[in-house]
Amino acid sequence: MMNSIFKTVFALAMLIAPAFIINVRAEVPPKNKPIRVLLVGGGSSHDFDKWYKQEDVQTLQKDGLAAVEYTSDPTTILSKLPEIDVLLLANNQPIADAATRKAxxxxxxxxxxxxxxxxxxxxxxxxxxxxxxKLVGGGSKGHDKYGPFDVTVTNKKHPVTKNVPAQFHLDDELYYLIADPSGSPVEVLATAKAANSDKVFPSIVIVKYPKSRIVGIALGHDAASHTIAPYQTILRNAVKWAAGK
Known part of the structure; x- marks a missing residue:
């Protein structure tokens, strides 16, 4: 009698177990999809392929944060925009097409x-x-000669500066980034100052565009910025925050 009951219970358990396993598996949340990024480079005075196409793409794709497509051809931007979450512009060559500008x-x-x-x-x-x-909230028309300077984080609580040292040192072009009083307001997250100067300029900014998240990163001339941890952290944080993650 007991043997018969045991067999019945065992048989029912075997019937229920697969359904239970299926339900448990169904409740496991899916992994976050990579952020789709189009990185646009190209132009003059920078090694775009080395530092943006290679180094920055690798930085952003690490650990599956983003899926990045790089282009140095501005005419491809228009067709790519519907497929991406974040547009990362790192070019100084013209975007001449009126339709692309509007897009x-x-x-x-x-x-x-x-x-x-x-x-x-x-x-x-x-x-x-x-x-x-409107998109930059100003800009730069000049910079110091390439050389050493310090970057100081002025807003440590913003997601873009998360895990970034309060101050770090690098060699770069210190951009004279100046806000346009008639443009979109900007929030400064970090500033740059050369040791031999009293002038302080924004280095990392948030552009307060009404309907979008826009980040400006003034750093990035060559290896001395692209290969250091603070820059890489800022870049990854910026893409993540811009995507609303």
Whole structure:
């Protein structure tokens, strides 16, 4: 009798177990999908392929944070925008096509993220003033000669500066990043100052565009920035925050 009951209970357990296992598996949350990033480089005065196409792409794709496509051809931007979460502009070559310019503004108007790296914070295009006024909130028209300076984090609580040292040192071009009083407001997260100067300029900023998350990173001339941990952390944080993650 007991043997018969045991067999019945065992048989029922075997029937229930697969369903239980299926339900448990179904409740395991899926892994976060990589952030889809289009990184646009190209232009003059920088080794775009080495530091943006190779180093920055590797930095962003580490541990599956992002899936990055790099292009040095601005004519490809238009077709790629519908497929991405964050546009990372690191170019100083012209974006001449009117439809592409409009699409970039439509992209941020739709709430998508924008990260502007080093060359893209320059006043590159006199025939496109809206870019600097609205998307950058100003820009740079000059910089110190390449050399050493300190970066100081002024807002340690923002997600973009999470795990970034309060101060770090590097060799780079210290951009004279200046806000445009008539442009989008900017929030300064970190500043840069050379040892032989009293002038302090924004180095990491948030551009207060109404419908989008925009980050400006003035650092990034060569290996002395792209290969150090503070820069890499800022870049990863910026893309993550711009994507709303």
């Amino acid at each position: 970039i503004f439509d992209f941020v108007e739709a709430g998508k993220g924008l990260v502007l790296a080093h060359p893209a914070l320059w006043y590159n295009w006199a025939d496109w003033p809206e870019y600097n006024q």
